[in-house]
Amino acid sequence: MSLDQNWFTEQASATDCAFSLHIKKKLHEEETPFQKIAIYETTEFGNLMTLDELIMLTDRDNFIYHEMMSHPVLFMHPNPLKIVIIGGGDCGTLHEVLKHTTIEKVIEVEIDERVTRLSEQYFPSLCESNNDPRAEFCFQDGIDWMATAEENSIDVIIVDSTDPLGPGEGLFTVEFYRDCWRVLTPEGLLVQQSESPLLHLSLLQSIHYGMRQAGFKTTRSLQFPQCVYPSGWWTATIAGNGDLTQFREEAARNKSFKTRYYNPEIQKASFALPNLLLEGLPD
Amino acid sequence: MSLDQNWFTEQASATDCAFSLHIKKKLHEEETPFQKIAIYETTEFGNLMTLDELIMLTDRDNFIYHEMMSHPVLFMHPNPLKIVIIGGGDCGTLHEVLKHTTIEKVIEVEIDERVTRLSEQYFPSLCESNNDPRAEFCFQDGIDWMATAEENSIDVIIVDSTDPLGPGEGLFTVEFYRDCWRVLTPEGLLVQQSESPLLHLSLLQSIHYGMRQAGFKTTRSLQFPQCVYPSGWWTATIAGNGDLTQFREEAARNKSFKTRYYNPEIQKASFALPNLLLEGLPD
16 A cells, blocks of 8 residues: 555655654644754644654654653662753653652753744643753753763763754764763763664664763663654663662652653663674673 | 655554555565465565565564564473464464474464465575474464364464454454363463554453453563564563463573574563553453
8 A cells, every 4th residue: 555645754764664654634844943843633643743854752652762761760870860851852851850859950951942842832741841940941952061061960861862863963972972971970870862773773882882982881771662763663772880780679669650661670671682782782 | 755656555454653665576466365465575674575465574573573472482381392383374483483492393373375385485584494394284274273173282372373354363362262272281371462562452451351261360461572563562462371470591591592582581571561551451
């Protein structure tokens, strides 16, 4: 079969597979100084946001990505107080991070303010915490923010970026990781979305090696399903200076908030890697 | 963007998402008494087989499905000697099962012999064990085979079927599960592919309840990524009469064959279910 014009299709770059969603109507479209943003209403996945024709999120499945980008790393840090999110302008990760009541401050650094303003309009449930007094918004380039941030000042950096193309490209470099390393406290942790194990293994490898070259002593990837991203199988990679196998399991088990994907067993399970990754990634 | 005629697109039924692969050429197409089989050469996923316009497998990612349909259940059984595969005419599951040298006999029951003959031609690596003296082929309806099989005669039944539509429909019924229960030994295990947690949760629930209604005392689902199936996130559900949390970990760690996805840590991790499944499935 072929799909008519009522479908939005994203062709995964260089891998010749594609994912499509059936569209009821286009709700919004604009060109910002950084990218083209479009919002659609789909038939079965709720609202959809695309940036430069790439699917960013839908109402139906974004919970997996946002939970897995935030809770594992936050429960791995012994006492996370000050967090920075680079990218993540849809505010879904911010919303998850702020569920941790012990966190004192979250700086949300998004290059394109329009992503956040449109999310407030079309993905209101993700933006419910935007007025939390612990949240601070900086609409500027995350690379610049990190280059000028105070050293030894942040507990956890979450890089919730687009693919390493366009605005997101500089977030996958040794230079950026070096700034993150400098800005983090000695116990600090960096987590970055790190693409598909099936489609982007060499990129995943270069993320690990880049983080280590920048100064981090240990790196570890976790995996989770993500239906609307190429191959439906996604990773996040965590970098730190110590043992990355421990987490505050008791706190995770007694957390005061609800999750739909994450739980402490999932935290442990997500780090169990298939042989193709064990063989392809550094120990 | 829209895709031209050089793409094969499968629209997931009722869920209004679609997955597409870029096609170099169609290698074969035929109508059998059971279904329409087509084989394509893709640009990046190797060969592709479709049945009634639904993607069955590609060279690139079938290893995940075949390994996860066979090794977890085989290492959970204390001493599997006699195995039946219902469906699975591409022989990828058979190939994985026969890697277990302690297994004495595997009966491959496929309704459509043409699926197997075409797999021998277009997916030769999956069919490398077809001449193993322990393999026996029965080209007949798996429902009929199970209804007339000797009771208490099989250690593990693997239902490697299409979706519960067309030829596969009767494999998702209490009547079929009751026959499986009768044919299995008391320690016997049944495993069935059980669709996507994100798209088919109610079907997954009905599989659990159906298996229990048929006599099985315990059921448990495991999850794995499967890029070319709807949502890219898939499950298998195991039914038995005892504790389904144990497996022969030492044997799995010392297995004599290579796998690309499966390992003992993955075995444990695959049963860690996200909250949406913990809340939706029976204990």
